[in-house]
Amino acid sequence: xxxxxxxxxxxxxxxxxxxxxxxxxxxxxxxxxxxxxxxxxxxxxxxxxxxxxxxxxxxxxxxxxxxxxxxxxxxxxxxxxxxxxxxxxxxxxxxxxxxxxxxxxxxxxxxxxxxxxxxxxxxxxxxxxxxxxxxxxxxxxxxxxxxxxxxxxxxxxxxxxxxxxxxxxxxxxxxxxxxxxxxxxxxxxxxxxxxxxxxxxxxxxxxxxxxxxxxxxxxxxxxxxxxxxxxxxxxxxxxxxxxxxxxxxxxxxxxxxxxxxxxxxxxxxxxxxxxxxxxxxxxxxxxxxxxxxxxxxxxxxxxxxxxxxxxxxxxxx
Amino acid sequence: xxxxxxxxxxxxxxxxxxxxxxxxxxxxxxxxxxxxxxxxxxxxxxxxxxxxxxxxxxxxxxxxxxxxxxxxxxxxxxxxxxxxxxxxxxxxxxxxxxxxxxxxxxxxxxxxxxxxxxxxxxxxxxxxxxxxxxxxxxxxxxxxxxxxxxxxxxxxxxxxxxxxxxxxxxxxxxxxxxxxxxxxxxxxxxxxxxxxxxxxxxxxxxxxxxxxxxxxxxxxxxxxxxxxxxxxxxxxxxxxxxxxxxxxxxxxxxxxxxxxxxxxxxxxxxxxxxxxxxxxxxxxxxxxxxxxxxxxxxxxxxxxxxxxxxxxxxxxxxxxxxxxxxxxxxxxxxxxxxxxxxxxxxxxxxxxxxxxxxxxxxxxxxxxxxxxxxxxxxxxxxxxxxxxxxxxxxxxxxxxxxxxxxxxxxxxxxxxxxxxxxxxxxxxxxxxxxxxxxxxxxxxxxxxxxxxxxxxxxxxxxxxxxxxxxxxxxxxxxxxxxxxxxxxxxxxxxxxxxxxxxxxxxxxxxxxxxxxxxxxxxxxxxxxxxxxxxxxxxxxxxxxxxxxxxxxxxxx
Numbered sequence: 034x035x036x037x038x039x040x041x042x043x044x045x046x047x048x049x050x051x052x053x054x055x056x057x058x059x060x061x062x063x064x065x066x067x068x069x070x071x072x073x074x075x076x077x078x079x080x081x082x083x084x085x086x087x088x089x090x091x092x093x094x095x096x097x098x099x100x101x102x103x104x105x106x107x108x109x110x111x112x113x114x115x116x117x118x119x120x121x122x123x124x125x126x127x128x129x130x131x132x133x134x135x136x137x138x139x140x141x142x143x144x145x146x147x148x149x150x151x152x153x154x155x156x157x158x159x160x161x162x163x164x165x166x167x168x169x170x171x172x173x174x175x176x177x178x179x180x181x182x183x184x185x186x187x188x189x190x191x192x193x194x195x196x197x198x199x200x201x202x203x204x205x206x207x208x209x210x211x212x213x214x215x216x217x218x219x220x221x222x223x224x225x226x227x228x229x230x231x232x233x234x235x236x237x238x239x240x241x242x243x244x245x246x247x248x249x250x251x252x253x254x255x256x257x258x259x260x261x262x263x264x265x266x267x268x269x270x271x272x273x274x275x276x277x278x279x280x281x282x283x284x285x286x287x288x289x290x291x292x293x294x295x296x297x298x299x300x301x302x303x304x305x306x307x308x309x310x311x312x313x314x315x316x317x318x319x320x321x322x323x324x325x326x327x328x329x330x331x332x333x334x335x336x337x338x339x340x341x342x343x344x345x346x347x348x349x350x
Numbered sequence: 351x352x353x354x355x356x357x358x359x360x361x362x363x364x365x366x367x368x369x370x371x372x373x374x375x376x377x378x379x380x381x382x383x384x385x386x387x388x389x390x391x392x393x394x395x396x397x398x399x400x401x402x403x404x405x406x407x408x409x410x411x412x413x414x415x416x417x418x419x420x421x422x423x424x425x426x427x428x429x430x431x432x433x434x435x436x437x438x439x440x441x442x443x444x445x446x447x448x449x450x451x452x453x454x455x456x457x458x459x460x461x462x463x464x465x466x467x468x469x470x471x472x473x474x475x476x477x478x479x480x481x482x483x484x485x486x487x488x489x490x491x492x493x494x495x496x497x498x499x500x501x502x503x504x505x506x507x508x509x510x511x512x513x514x515x516x517x518x519x520x521x522x523x524x525x526x527x528x529x530x531x532x533x534x535x536x537x538x539x540x541x542x543x544x545x546x547x548x549x550x551x552x553x554x555x556x557x558x559x560x561x562x563x564x565x566x567x568x569x570x571x572x573x574x575x576x577x578x579x580x581x582x583x584x585x586x587x588x589x590x591x592x593x594x595x596x597x598x599x600x601x602x603x604x605x606x607x608x609x610x611x612x613x614x615x616x617x618x619x620x621x622x623x624x625x626x627x628x629x630x631x632x633x634x635x636x637x638x639x640x641x642x643x644x645x646x647x648x649x650x651x652x653x654x655x656x657x658x659x660x661x662x663x664x665x666x667x668x669x670x671x672x673x674x675x676x677x678x679x680x681x682x683x684x685x686x687x688x689x690x691x692x693x694x695x696x697x698x699x700x701x702x703x704x705x706x707x708x709x710x711x712x713x714x715x716x717x718x719x720x721x722x723x724x725x726x727x728x729x730x731x732x733x734x735x736x737x738x739x740x741x742x743x744x745x746x747x748x749x750x751x752x753x754x755x756x757x758x759x760x761x762x763x764x765x766x767x768x769x770x771x772x773x774x775x776x777x778x779x780x781x782x783x784x785x786x787x788x789x790x791x792x793x794x795x796x797x798x799x800x801x802x803x804x805x806x807x808x809x810x811x812x813x814x815x816x817x818x819x820x821x822x823x824x825x826x827x828x829x830x831x832x833x834x835x836x837x838x839x840x841x842x843x844x845x846x847x848x849x850x851x852x853x854x855x856x857x858x859x860x861x862x863x864x865x866x867x868x869x870x871x872x873x874x875x876x877x878x879x880x881x882x883x884x885x886x887x888x889x890x891x892x893x894x895x896x897x898x899x900x901x902x903x904x905x906x
Contacts, residue, residue, distance in 0.1 A: 069786070071418065071506070071509050071510075072512075077512075077824060077825075078824055080509075080512045080516075081824075084508075084509050084512075088505070116409060116410075116412065116566075117566075118566070123583065127583075182615055185615075185619045185623075186619070189623040190619055190623055193623060193624070196623060196625055197619035197622070197623040197625060198611065198616050198620045295612065295613050295616070296615070296616055297616065298609070298611050298613070298616050300583055304408070308408030308583060308610075308612065311408065311612070311778075312408065312409070313779055
């Protein structure tokens with residue numbers, strides 16, 4: 034088991050380096066100059082060159098990349114072009130805020146999706162199944178920024194029941210477990226949970242339907258096991274697949290949603306990336322993408338390890 | 351409450367379930383309603399007058415002195431925390447803003463050289479940390495921007511201020527309350543430039559160990575507000591400076607909370623749901639809803655123009671005056687303004703009619719498709735033989751209003767008189783990069799025009815550097831390479847017209863020639879809408895990119 038984990042961890046290193054190279058290249062391929070938002074409109078060429086050198090953009094791209102990578106390895110993500118604040122100081126609170134939102138969306142979306150999927154899987158072909166399938170397809174298809182705006186219009190603007198934006202009273206981001214803060218969490222969390230709920234419902238439905246057709250289930254029934262016991266066996270056999278889907282969805286949620294966080298002014302990684310993209314703040318963008326990609330790698334690893342716990346065949350394979 | 355309901359109805363299975371569900375639901379709704387009615391601003395002292403503003407920026411502008419993020423950064427952070435030697439007078443809405451004394455009480459230029467400016471500093475001004483504002487502080491701040499060898503040199507502030515300090519050759523302290531600044535050449539527009547340079551406290555910077563990063567969190571200026579709390583990318587909380595040197599501008603609000611809300615619909619929803627009191631730039635389609643909810647929509651003209659800057663490169667069809675005039679006459683500006691919910695006024699030139707620099711142009715820019723058609727025919731084109739033009743436009747951007755639908759609207763107008771319009775669409779920063787490069791740059795080959803909104807708050811940006819032939823990028827903003835020898839002569843005279851009335855007259859003459867030459871295609875001036883809650887009082891929308899928030903308060 035430990036060897037398996039170590040091997041997977043080692044495999045994650047080239048993936049992370051690959052991600053940094055792709056991310057760095059894509060950002061530099063995009064049209065527009067990273068300093069264009071910093072420089073005034075009538076900066077003379079001399080001023081431009083001075084500022085370029087002061088920000089380290091005067092060196093060739095591969096050199097810039099290696100310098101950046103070297104700093105990152107030693108924990109220095111550099112300074113934001115816009116604010117000149119350390120990038121890590123912006124990323125850490127943003128990741129925390131996104132995690133709060135992601136956990137809330139998981140609490141809402143995962144049980145909802147699993148229950149819906151299980152019901153549909155057990156009633157395949159019936160009206161219930163069709164209704165559940167329709168709900169989950171809607172969940173997967175609905176653009177969530179649109180849903181977010183609709184929820185804001187209904188619950189914040191028309192009913193005045195929930196706040197339209199921010200993480201806490203007066204737009205504060207010091208999160209606390211009380212109603213004054215939780216009410217800020219409700220709308221974005223519900224909005225964010227809809228897609229994973231739909232995806233999970235569809236996966237659970239398909240997997241349960243598949244497992245139920247297996248011979249061992251017929252055998253269990255023939256032996257006279259109660260439906261509840263049969264369900265437990267079905268659930269255990271469906272678990273690895275569902276877990277993998279949940280893991281991917283969780284990683285996706287942790288990645289933050291640019292659109293949902295922007296609609297709700299939720300100061301997470303999505304909001305951070307949105308502002309970094311529009312202001313061409315390369316160090317912030319690179320740092321955030323790197324941290325998020327590492328999240329993906331780690332969560333995939335965790336899911337893989339958990340899967341082996343449920344299904345030892347994977348480890349042996 | 352829920353438990354009590356449960357006990358009383360726990361007699362019959364189905365009845366119990368129904369009662370439980372309905373009553374629990376009602377109880378839930380009641381709890382929800384009570385919770386929802388809790389005041390949102392409970393975090394601050396009840397007797398504090400708080401004003402909450404939704405800005406369009408995604409991060410709090412730089413707080414060290416020279417704010418970044420354009421006009422909005424200066425509006426909310428620059429002019430609240432800091433002052434310049436010369437300030438803008440933002441107290442009037444009915445006429446274009448003018449300059450007035452700030453940290454300097456008077457200034458004059460040496461008659462002989464016309465390059466040495468002497469500034470008499472205001473007595474008794476202190477920074478927020480209590481230290482005195484003196485000539486030493488002025489010199490220290492100029493060193494912060496201009497002298498890379500000085501310990502306080504700050505590249506990010508220098509980058510922001512470089513559009514204002516380009517004319518400065520040297521500076522010296524005359525006495526404790528007098529400084530002299532020498533310009534590289536005679537420049538009568540220098541006061542407009544000096545109005546952009548803000549003064550940070552040297553004592554506070556020393557106290558914080560000479561660290562601008564720490565200074566950003568605990569800044570100290572001389573402005574009417576002081577920073578209380580800064581949460582990057584989220585908000586800045588400013589409190590009243592009760593010792594502000596101008597008693598007329600001591601803030602009416604005790605606390606000003608500036609929140610970052612880049613999404614327009616988020617700002618509107620936040621205002622409608624009572625989370626903020628004042629928002630920047632609601633989208634035009636949200637205005638009827640805001641009005642019907644009792645919100646105040648304030649608008650005013652300000653030095654903004656939405657134009658197509660035209661190319662004068664050898665292959666440009668706009669080299670022909672008839673074509674330029676036809677394009678200007680083809681656009682239904684009234685219709686476009688209506689389409690924008692009335693939040694724009696038709697343009698008659700670069701500056702608004704009635705502006706001191708408007709002058710007396712003879713070419714009247716109006717909607718006259720017949721004349722446009724005949725001009726196009728004279729030039730050899732028509733709907734059957736259309737003239738192909740390529741225009742560079744953006745999907746969004748500061749001052750760009752609603753670029754995509756507006757361009758579609760105008761494209762139909764132009765097609766009707768014999769143009770065949772091709773748009774090349776850019777993301778905002780990419781379009782700005784194309785503008786900085788100039789029409790003569792290889793990447794702009796084949797581009798006949800560029801739709802980049804423009805400002806005219808200062809004569810350099812608005813008129814002189816846009817129209818003089820020696821002001822092609824990077825020296826100035828003459829994107830297309832327009833050249834008119836008469837304008838070049840007048841521009842040189844305006845640069846050394848130290849009497850403001852004389853300068854305005856010369857600028858008016860230049861503007862008249864720009865319009866008569868149909869230098870650009872001028873479309874509309876934005877009305878810069880802002881939405882305020884029903885109880886917000888005291889806001890005067892100046893005809894300026896900057897605004898004064900000191901008189902604004904929420905009347906509870």
